[in-house]
Amino acid sequence: MTLRYAILGLLTYAPMNGYYLKKIFDTSINHFWSANLSQIYRELGALEHKGFVRSKVLPQDDRPDKRIYCITDEGKKAFAGWLEEFPETSVTPKRDEFMVRIFFGSKLDKEKLIGQFQKFIDEREKGKLYIEALQNESKTYSGLKNADKKLSEFEKSLKERCDDFSFEKEMPYWSFTLKRAVYTSDASIKWAKECIRELEKQP
């Protein structure tokens, strides 16, 4: 369900094709909700079947043709409804394989485990760099905006029909999501370092 509404939400910004939606996912939503292409195509099909989006094929000469999706009034209504009815709980079912391995950490030798914690830290540091890059990008909102520039005239005409949209309004909310990523990364790094210290002072 969430993927469905994430796609609908993105389509309220501008009409897009599946491949392009995937790009947007990878550069903005990815750090709290990832999607892969086949899933997006599948979902777009389902959305069109429901009448929440409409598609047109945009022929191209040098590139494969594109299927551009535009959100319908029903789609907008469905998205608004979904946003309105926030879930009773924000606690999401956690699936963290790394933690399962740590839970059974007594069955591994210390050096290997410390190495894993170190790898864990390195990954969060890299993750932070990535997030910080996104933050800088979003300050000039080049993310979606640059992408926007690439839209063809045909797509732009569709866009004008489909939305009244300014990036400035979205900025604070996008920043919120990025900030959380930084905070939790920091917390995880601090945690892992403490774990290493504790392991090292053990006999």
Added chain:
Amino acid sequence: MTLRYAILGLLTYAPMNGYYLKKIFDTSINHFWSANLSQIYRELGALEHKGFVRSKVLPQDDRPDKRIYCITDEGKKAFAGWLEEFPETSVTPKRDEFMVRIFFGSKLDKEKLIGQFQKFIDEREKGKLYIEALQNESKTYSGLKNADKKLSEFEKSLKERCDDFSFEKEMPYWSFTLKRAVYTSDASIKWAKECIRELEKQP
């Protein structure tokens, strides 16, 4: 895959039935990997099919019969192998519906959004209390140990054959997982409070 090895790992502690495995999940692993009963039963069937566990029915008079699962040597080997080959990346695909809604926050009115952030905070506070309760429990390791006491004589005899196990060895690793939960909860609470403050000072 992870659920499979989590079950195998728990069965290295002691032979158990599905219902009981679920209990253990709910009181220890749940906060980083949740499982539901039907999933556990399905997985136990698959594990037995693979020869990683063996089961015997334990008839009971006042209660429904139990099917007790015991890990085999192949199962132990499989589990050890899984632990050994830590994954290349500890970055798990994130699925956080709440964040998707925040991302599209501009489309909701401020009061409602603040209310949602508040609900979010309340849930993390409750989550922390839950984790702290687990931490106190695990200091006296009453969690698995009490559960252990409830094992019947039949199960205990199986247990002696199947493992050489002391809770003291596991403690630090279980504490690690709990600590991370506290740290990330704190980070999330701090984040949400800052979001609320920012929203409130907006026009």
Added chain:
DNA sequence: AGGGCCATGTAACCTGTTACATGATTGA
């Protein structure tokens, strides 16, 4: 010459979720 990007899709598979079925015992 070879890999990555553009671009769309299908099919199979794996895993997680929800609902159903059954039924005795125990505590509030």
Added chain:
DNA sequence: TCAATCATGTAACAGGTTACATGGCCCT
């Protein structure tokens, strides 16, 4: 008396993952 606990499963469904198919363009 009513809900919860104990206890095991099946079936259907929803959603995420992986592999496959196709093929031109562009950069190194």
